Amino acid sequence: MKQKFTVFDAINYLLFILITIVCIYPFYYVVIYSISNPELASKVVLLPKGFSLQTYKTLFSLNNIVGAFGISVARTFLGTALTVVCTSFLAYLVTKQEMFARKFVYRFFVITMYINAGLIPWYLTMRAYGLKDNFLLYILPTAVSAYYMILIKTYMESLPISMEESARIDGAGYFRIFRSIIFPLCKPIVATIAIYAAVAQWNNWTDNYFLVNDENLQTMQMILYNYINQAQNVANVSSQTMADTANAVKITPMAIKMCITVIATVPIMCVYPFLQKHFVKGIMMGAVKG
Amino acid sequence: MGKFRAGKIKPKYRLFFMALPFIIFVFAFAYVPIFGWMYGFFDYKPGLALSDMEFVGLKNFMKIFTDWRDLSRVLRNTLVMSGLGLLAAPIPMFFAIFLNEIRRPFFKKFVQTTTTLPYFISWIIVFALSFAVFSNEGLIANILKMMGSTKAFTNILGENDAVWCMQWVLGIWKSVGWNGIIYIAAIAGIDAELYEAARVDGASRFQLIRNITIPSLYPTFFVLLLLSISNLLNNGFDQYFVFFNPLVADRIEVLDYYVYKVGILINDYSYSTVLGMLKTLFSVAMLFGANQLSKKVRGESIV
Numbered sequence: 019m020k021q022k023f024t025v026f027d028a029i030n031y032l033l034f035i036l037i038t039i040v041c042i043y044p045f046y047y048v049v050i051y052s053i054s055n056p057e058l059a060s061k062v063v064l065l066p067k068g069f070s071l072q073t074y075k076t077l078f079s080l081n082n083i084v085g086a087f088g089i090s091v092a093r094t095f096l097g098t099a100l101t102v103v104c105t106s107f108l109a110y111l112v113t114k115q116e117m118f119a120r121k122f123v124y125r126f127f128v129i130t131m132y133i134n135a136g137l138i139p140w141y142l143t144m145r146a147y148g149l150k151d152n153f154l155l156y157i158l159p160t161a162v163s164a165y166y167m168i169l170i171k172t173y174m175e176s177l178p179i180s181m182e183e184s185a186r187i188d189g190a191g192y193f194r195i196f197r198s199i200i201f202p203l204c205k206p207i208v209a210t211i212a213i214y215a216a217v218a219q220w221n222n223w224t225d226n227y228f229l230v231n232d233e234n235l236q237t238m239q240m241i242l243y244n245y246i247n248q249a250q251n252v253a254n255v256s257s258q259t260m261a262d263t264a265n266a267v268k269i270t271p272m273a274i275k276m277c278i279t280v281i282a283t284v285p286i287m288c289v290y291p292f293l294q295k296h297f298v299k300g301i302m303m304g305a306v307k308g
Numbered sequence: 309m310g311k312f313r314a315g316k317i318k319p320k321y322r323l324f325f326m327a328l329p330f331i332i333f334v335f336a337f338a339y340v341p342i343f344g345w346m347y348g349f350f351d352y353k354p355g356l357a358l359s360d361m362e363f364v365g366l367k368n369f370m371k372i373f374t375d376w377r378d379l380s381r382v383l384r385n386t387l388v389m390s391g392l393g394l395l396a397a398p399i400p401m402f403f404a405i406f407l408n409e410i411r412r413p414f415f416k417k418f419v420q421t422t423t424t425l426p427y428f429i430s431w432i433i434v435f436a437l438s439f440a441v442f443s444n445e446g447l448i449a450n451i452l453k454m455m456g457s458t459k460a461f462t463n464i465l466g467e468n469d470a471v472w473c474m475q476w477v478l479g480i481w482k483s484v485g486w487n488g489i490i491y492i493a494a495i496a497g498i499d500a501e502l503y504e505a506a507r508v509d510g511a512s513r514f515q516l517i518r519n520i521t522i523p524s525l526y527p528t529f530f531v532l533l534l535l536s537i538s539n540l541l542n543n544g545f546d547q548y549f550v551f552f553n554p555l556v557a558d559r560i561e562v563l564d565y566y567v568y569k570v571g572i573l574i575n576d577y578s579y580s581t582v583l584g585m586l587k588t589l590f591s592v593a594m595l596f597g598a599n600q601l602s603k604k605v606r607g608e609s610i611v
Contacts (some may be wrong), residue, residue, distance in 0.1 A: 024372070026409075026413060026513070027409070027410075028537065030406055030409055030410060031410065031415075033406065034406070034407065034410065034415075034419050037403075037419070037423060038418070038419055038422045038423065038445055040481070041422050041423050041481070041485065042379065042425070043428055044437040044438075044440065045425070045437070047440060047441070047447055048440050048533025050439060051440065060445065060450045061450065061454065062450075063447070063450075063451065077425075079545075088377060090377055093606060103335075104330065108327065108330045111323055111326055111327045111330075111353055112327070114323050116319055116320045117320055117323035117324055118320040118321050118323065118324040118326065119324060120323075123324070123327055123331065126331060126334070127334060128338075130338040132591075132592055132595060133338075133342065133586050134583060134584075134591075135338075135341030135342045135344055135346075135588070136341075136342070136345075136567060136580075136584020136585060136587070136588060137343065137545075137568055137571055137572070137580065137584075138340040138347065138571040138577050138580045138581045138584060139343075139345060139581055139584070140341045140344075140346070141571070141572075142341075142344055142577070143337075143340050143341040143344055147336070158337070158405050159337050160336075161333065162330055162333055163514075182607070190327060191328070192323065204481075215343045217428050221428075221429065221430035221432075221433075222430075223430065223432060224545065224546065228572070234590050239430055239432045239433075240432075240584060242433070242503065243435070243550065246432075246435060246436050246439050264393070269320070270534045272556075274442075275436065275439065276420060276587050279433065279436040279437065279440065282432070282433060283429060283433050286428055286429060287425070290421075290425060290428060294420075294421050294424065304337065305527055
């Protein structure tokens with residue numbers, strides 16, 4: 019059924035174009051600022067001015083930026099893999115009605131979504147486990163997530179059980195059935211959860227802030243925060259590059275800040291458009307009660 | 309493992325033993341910290357074992373009263389931010405309703421993709437973007453300068469009067485697209501026959517929205533509203549930490565920030581533990597209450 023294009027439609031389109039611009043433009047602005055010639059960059063509004071990658075080159079010659087990027091990538095991959103494996107296997111176990119004390123076990127996990135011990139008890143506990151200044155702090159605490167467990171469990175319960183039953187008759191154990199039948203069937207939800215977990219890992223910085231002082235274990239988010247906030251870091255970079263008189267382009271503190279913002283954002287911006295449908299699927303499934 | 313396979317252990321116990329490592333793991337990471345609430349009843353001294361610390365009963369709870377001047381300000385900020393959040397609750401619903409009126413699937417999808425992006429970046433990146441736009445060397449200052457303005461530029465992120473509004477708007481910016489998705493899904497689930505029948509009766513587009521779409525979205529709206537009411541004291545830490553600066557301290561310190569300030573900056577572990585503990589207990593009670601209310605009103609629980 020074709021409907022006329024009314025004044026309302028015109029306003030509606032305009033409104034959404036405006037909303038889109040408000041959402042996207044800050045990202046775009048930071049990107050074009052970061053690739054402009056730093057001395058002209060303050061005049062940038064719509065297009066980059068005097069293209070230059072000098073700031074990026076300088077930043078990537080600094081060990082702490084490269085190292086932090088590596089740590090962030092490492093925690094994202096390892097943390098996500100651990101979450102996916104542990105949480106999906108646990109979800110499979112709690113779908114089994116015959117499990118001893120299943121209700122109790124299930125509730126035991128779900129309760130953790132609502133009860134939060136608070137900052138100091140968490141801090142002291144992690145420290146007592148020896149996770150201070152330890153890379154494992156980034157990946158261990160998130161290995162089992164009750165919320166993801168519910169999502170996966172709900173999905174598994176929607177699968178036909180006949181396949182599993184025939185495997186059971188063939189004498190396969192729980193672990194084998196999970197690995198070769200159930201897990202492959204759960205690909206859609208596992209993909210969704212992997213993406214959630216990866217984004218959360220990439221974005222997480224509070225663990226870093228509270229418990230990791232080790233320079234070699236800093237994450238990209240923390241580096242970004244420090245650079246935006248403290249003139250000191252920026253001054254260090256600048257003086258380092260000042261010495262390099264061969265540089266035709268002078269690097270400004272603002273340009274450094276913009277470049278680091280881009281470095282910390284780009285991984286999300288790159289994967290995001292391709293994965294958006296998974297995000298949406300996840301929230302729809304989340305709307306269905308677990 | 310061999311022993312399990314041999315079938316000596318019944319499947320129901322085998323399953324339980326397979327889950328046991330996860331139970332222990334979650335116990336260590338989610339339950340053990342709760343035992344740390346005990347520190348709230350002791351006079352915490354770094355380096356001492358709990359048995360060597362002095363048991364002080366409710367002394368740390370009494371600090372709430374001596375600290376009331378600060379704490380009441382923090383609670384005011386917390387409730388203001390939560391209240392503003394509740395005021396903004398209908399925005400994602402209307403976002404979804406109007407987006408649904410757009411008929412080009414490509415444009416619809418494009419809007420959805422772009423507006424959900426802010427949800428997936430950390431508050432640190434939001435802070436960095438705000439810095440790029442609002443700071444003294446940022447976009448707005450630069451544009452004003454190019455237009456020949458000579459007035460001294462004031463950074464809005466350092467304006468005490470603007471901070472509530474600013475944080476509110478940033479929160480909406482970050483979440484409206486994402487929260488809209490739930491409503492878009494709900495709209496997609498409305499029976500198309502309802503619309504057909506109404507159209508045959510000559511209903512206009514606005515009548516359709518008012519009499520079919522909005523009433524169909526009430527249940528979703530209600531659930532989300534209840535959940536946000538139960539989160540009254542949980543504004544989150546990240547946002548208020550990254551946007552904190554001394555100029556706006558008076559109005560930006562919410563409870564989650566204050567727990568951090570008392571614990572980490574002032575180093576009063578015991579009092580901070582007490583505040584965190586009361587906050588959690590209050591939230592659980594609120595959630596429980598909201599759930600009961602939902603059961604009564606809708607005959608369905610929300611959690």
